[in-house]
Amino acid sequence: MLGxxxxxxxxxxxALAVAFTKGLPRKVILLAVPILGGLNLLxxxxxxxxxxxxxxxxxxxxxxxxxxxxxxxxxxxxxxxxGFLYALHLGDGDVDGAVGDGDHTGGDRAGLxxxxxxxxxxxxxxxxxxxxxxxxxVFWELLAVTSVFLIWARDSxxxxxxxxxxxxxxxxxxVLLLSGALMLAHRTGSVEFGHVxxxxxxxxxxxxxxxxxxxxxxxxxxxxxxxxxxESTPTGAVFLSAxxxxxxxxxxxxxxAGEDVLIVVGTAMTFFPIFYAVLENDLRRVLGxxxxxxxxxxxxxxxxxxxxxxxxxxxxxxxxxIFKGLLFMSIGAVMTMTGRTKGTDLGGLYKTMPFTATLCIxxxxxxxxxxxxxxxxxxxxxxxxxxxxxxxxxxxFMLFASAGVxxxxxxxxxxxxxxxxxxxxxxxxxxKNMLIAMSIGAILCLSIGIFWIQFYGLLPMEMEYHPxxxxxxxxxxxxxxxxxxxxxxxxxxxxxPDEKRAVHIDAEILYRKLGPWLVRKTGSRVARVDxxxxxxxxxxxxxxxxxxxxAHGLVGPLARSWPTGSTVLWVAILLAxxxxxxx
Amino acid sequence: xxxxxxxxxxxxxxxxxxKPDFVKRLFWAFYALCAVLVVxxxxxxxxxxxxxxxxxxxxxxxxxxFISFWFLVLLAKPMRKLxxxxxxxxxxxxxxxxxx
Numbered sequence: 001m002l003g004x005x006x007x008x009x010x011x012x013x014x015a016l017a018v019a020f021t022k023g024l025p026r027k028v029i030l031l032a033v034p035i036l037g038g039l040n041l042l043x044x045x046x047x048x049x050x051x052x053x054x055x056x057x058x059x060x061x062x063x064x065x066x067x068x069x070x071x072x073x074x075x076x077x078x079x080x081x082x083g084f085l086y087a088l089h090l091g092d093g094d095v096d097g098a099v100g101d102g103d104h105t106g107g108d109r110a111g112l113x114x115x116x117x118x119x120x121x122x123x124x125x126x127x128x129x130x131x132x133x134x135x136x137x138v139f140w141e142l143l144a145v146t147s148v149f150l151i152w153a154r155d156s157x158x159x160x161x162x163x164x165x166x167x168x169x170x171x172x173x174x175v176l177l178l179s180g181a182l183m184l185a186h187r188t189g190s191v192e193f194g195h196v197x198x199x200x201x202x203x204x205x206x207x208x209x210x211x212x213x214x215x216x217x218x219x220x221x222x223x224x225x226x227x228x229x230x231e232s233t234p235t236g237a238v239f240l241s242a243x244x245x246x247x248x249x250x251x252x253x254x255x256x257a258g259e260d261v262l263i264v265v266g267t268a269m270t271f272f273p274i275f276y277a278v279l280e281n282d283l284r285r286v287l288g289x290x291x292x293x294x295x296x297x298x299x300x301x302x303x304x305x306x307x308x309x310x311x312x313x314x315x316x317x318x319x320x321x322i323f324k325g326l327l328f329m330s331i332g333a334v335m336t337m338t339g340r341t342k343g344t345d346l347g348g349l350y351k352t353m354p355f356t357a358t359l360c361i362x363x364x365x366x367x368x369x370x371x372x373x374x375x376x377x378x379x380x381x382x383x384x385x386x387x388x389x390x391x392x393x394x395x396x397f398m399l400f401a402s403a404g405v406x407x408x409x410x411x412x413x414x415x416x417x418x419x420x421x422x423x424x425x426x427x428x429x430x431x432k433n434m435l436i437a438m439s440i441g442a443i444l445c446l447s448i449g450i451f452w453i454q455f456y457g458l459l460p461m462e463m464e465y466h467p468x469x470x471x472x473x474x475x476x477x478x479x480x481x482x483x484x485x486x487x488x489x490x491x492x493x494x495x496x497p498d499e500k501r502a503v504h505i506d507a508e509i510l511y512r513k514l515g516p517w518l519v520r521k522t523g524s525r526v527a528r529v530d531x532x533x534x535x536x537x538x539x540x541x542x543x544x545x546x547x548x549x550x551a552h553g554l555v556g557p558l559a560r561s562w563p564t565g566s567t568v569l570w571v572a573i574l575l576a577x578x579x580x581x582x583x
Numbered sequence: 584x585x586x587x588x589x590x591x592x593x594x595x596x597x598x599x600x601x602k603p604d605f606v607k608r609l610f611w612a613f614y615a616l617c618a619v620l621v622v623x624x625x626x627x628x629x630x631x632x633x634x635x636x637x638x639x640x641x642x643x644x645x646x647x648x649f650i651s652f653w654f655l656v657l658l659a660k661p662m663r664k665l666x667x668x669x670x671x672x673x674x675x676x677x678x679x680x681x682x683x
Contacts (some may be wrong), residue, residue: 158674243646278659279666311655351598403651419600426596471629478620478644485617486652488610495653497660512673 003108004046006063007129008139010037011122018114027088030114034081034121048131056447067460068314070228072128072250074458075318076442079242079325080121084436084513085328087235090114092279095431098337100236109153110531114150117239124243128250133181134190138250140177140215143244144170150236151228162231165511170244171222173214180207196255209256216248216299217292223508226276226288230341234332237284241291242321243330249298249317258305266303266399269296274404276506281342281499283331283413287324290367290409291402294320300398301382304389307461312381315459319366319448326363326441327413333430334417343499348422353429357418359438365483366445368410368480369402370545374448377455377467378474384465402484410480411487416499428551503511621645 014033037289070301089095091110109356123146126139144167151163152537183204185191198205214221227247229237256262273296280286294316301313333356335347345462350357362373369375379402386395448455450468490496599605621642 080644181587260595274655275659275662278655279663348598348600350600351596399647400651400654403648404655407652407655422600469630470627474620474623474627475629475644478624478642481617481620481648481649483648483652484613484651488613489657490652491650495660496656499664500663500667501670502667503670504663505668506666508673 001373002413004049004063004065005040005044006126007037007041007045007077008126009116011125015115015118015122018110018118022111026091026114028086029061030084030118031081033118034077034084037223038074038077038081039075039126040170041070045070046318048053050131056448057259058132059132059187060224061192062126063129064131064193065129067458068250068254070130071314071318071458071460072246073125074119075246075321076124076128076243079239079321080117081153082322082325082437082441083117083121083235083239083242084114085440086238086332087117088433088436089431090235090445095336098427109155112149113233113236114152115151115238116146120147120150120239120243124247128496131193133177133184133193134191136193137174137178137181140211140247141171141174143215143247144174145238147244150239150343151232153233153236154231156231159231162227165174166224166228169214169221171213174319176207176214180204180211183207187340193251194358195257198256198259198261209252209259209261212248212251212255213265214226215247215251217229217269217295218299219272220510222269222273223506224290225291229288229328231282234335237328237332238325241287241324245295246321247315248564249295249302249313252299252302253310253314257302257310259303260444262299262440263301263394266296266298267394267465269293269299270401270404271296271397274401274408274502277408277412279497279504280502281344281501282336283343283346283417284328284341286408286413287327287331290327290405291320291324293405294324294367296401297382297398300394301385304382304385304391304535305385306389307463308381308465309385310463311456311459311461311463312378312383312385315378315381316375318455319378319445322333322441322444322448323363323366323374326359326438326445327409329366329438329441330360330363331413331417333434334427336430336434337427338425343416344501345422345423346417346423347420347426348418349427350418350425351422352416352557354439355429355435357414359435360418361415362442362445364410364414366449370480370536371468371476372446372449374445376449377452378448378471378529380467381463381465393448399479403479406480406483407487411484428511438547458506461568463469617645 010033014029019031021029038270045063045065048061048065050061051062090113100373106544120143123139123142126138127143130136130139148163148167151166152157153159180189181204184196184201187202187204196208198209201208210218217225229240234242250263270293273292277286277289280289298313298320301309301316304310309478331341334346334353337353338346338349340346366373367375369379382403383395383398386392386398395487456463487496624641
């Protein structure tokens with residue numbers, strides 16, 4: 001068939017085709033590219049593609065096919081297909097019945113979004129099939145450069161600033177990746193993108209880990225997620241939530257499986273965002289925090305490093321792209337139709353958007369890990385692996401974080417968007433393409449949970465695990481139902497905090513407030529010193545001028561024209577002086 | 584799910600959330616489900632291959648789930664007091680006020 005065509009190629013060619021088409025042909029291309037790419041993946045990948053003796057003698061591997069890269073390959077094709085289906089109405093003009101300012105649905109901006117999303121999906125595929133760090137680096141940077149347009153397409157001053165910060169953070173991550181890779185190559189003589197670890201790799205290992213960590217949203221580097229997703233277009237957020245962080249999870253699984261430090265980092269990531277998610281008003285920002293929380297489970301799983309744990313981590317990444325995509329799609333649908341995403345502005349939409357509400361609830365149940373839904377069969381692998389490896393405290397934290405997921409993503413998202421207090425908004429259901437994309441997402445959430453045996457067959461490691469034991473079903477339902485009971489009690493007693501129009505300080509304050517403040521303060525200090533030095537120098541020059549003026553000025557003694565006699569006298573004095581000196 | 588009745592004007596839909604009796608019944612059904620889950624533990628017991636030391640306690644997951652929600656919210660509230668800022672905190676001339 002297509003031979004061994006690296007999976008990013010159809011997407012890059014597709015982006016070019018999308019740029020030069022409009023209307024129906026463009027829509028056909030948008031949907032055909034992920035489908036043809038998927039066929040290429042299923043039928044066409046027979047052997048790796050390498051460029052020998054490239055760049056200083058290193059072998060570059062553009063295509064490495066194994067179970068791990070294939071799993072993410074399938075996932076990204078599904079995510080791209082759902083994303084393009086969801087965004088298919090862009091370019092058709094205003095959405096019928098919409099009252100908000102969602103995507104720019106007409107003109108060239110729709111094309112810009114499609115092209116950048118196509119390149120973005122291609123870059124993600126390029127990264128997961130890369131077999132060496134140089135190739136990875138190229139796609140790593142392309143991921144940032146192509147996706148930033150999905151934020152800028154919002155066309156507001158704020159999205160512009162957010163996009164720039166997003167770009168800088170990701171470019172820094174890329175630079176670290178390249179530095180780490182070169183240091184590693186210097187040490188080992190190879191740029192192969194394989195297991196790196198922290199032992200025996202010196203600073204190179206740590207630099208690579210930080211490079212991956214920035215993209216994965218490690219603590220302190222996590223705010224690009226919570227900043228950029230809420231600022232992107234409704235359709236852009238669906239793409240953003242699918243690719244970047246999952247490429248990072250893939251890279252961690254590839255290079256740092258079994259590193260203990262990841263257990264600690266991952267557990268912290270599951271833990272702290274859920275507090276922010278309780279307080280946050282913007283529902284897409286809540287989903288951003290939810291994203292960090294879910295990645296936390298994956299990172300911890302990779303850190304535990306057993307076959308079950310790593311399988312759990314990558315399986316959970318797979319499930320997360322679908323259910324988080326579904327949640328972003330449902331809130332994106334609300335945003336498209338109402339122009340709002342804040343808990344304080346929404347509520348009561350179930351009356352006029354029942355399908356969207358139902359599909360959102362399916363996504364919410366999937367992320368909460370209800371039996372028959374996807375996370376039930378994926379997250380549990382990580383939890384069981386934690387117990388097997390005697391990480392009891394970690395397990396307790398993760399169990400708490402699982403209850404937290406139910407709180408913010410399982411209950412809060414659907415409850416505040418579609419139920420809660422009636423906002424009086426009577427928005428229609430979103431366009432059909434959005435509803436179909438969400439429906440497919442919902443079906444996939446259930447399919448993973450139900451056809452888990454087939455799904456487990458795709459996972460990279462050999463393992464023995466059965467998720468549907470009576471005990472697991474029972475204990476999980478107990479955790480979730482009694483958690484929900486806790487929520488009801490919190491609401492009925494009025495303890496649950498109201499949604500507030502506010503921001504809550506997070507690590508981003510370091511670069512959004514403290515950094516600029518420091519620069520300003522330092523700047524003003526420098527300015528003050530500068531002013532002082534300039535004033536002193538000017539004063540000095542002025543005094544020199546004054547002295548000179550006194551001596552050489554109109555009435556100055558040195559400016560007078562002296563008679564010849566006095567000159568002779570002076571010369572005589574000077575000569576006498578010399579004479580005395582030399583004698 | 585939505586019906587078109589005339590109570591709230593000609594096109595105002597009435598959802599099931601507007602019917603207190605129905606909502607009340609829904610809540611009771613949920614409480615019953617919780618009770619069933621506790622009884623189920625008595626009937627089926629718990630059998631995990633690799634039990635956590637605490638996992639074996641009767642009703643551990645139920646209690647942990649309930650407490651987790653309260654712990655989460657009770658800790659989040661004072662956190663809000665500490666961290667909350669106005670919506671335009673980062674807007675405009677970023678950091679024009681103080682940094683804290």
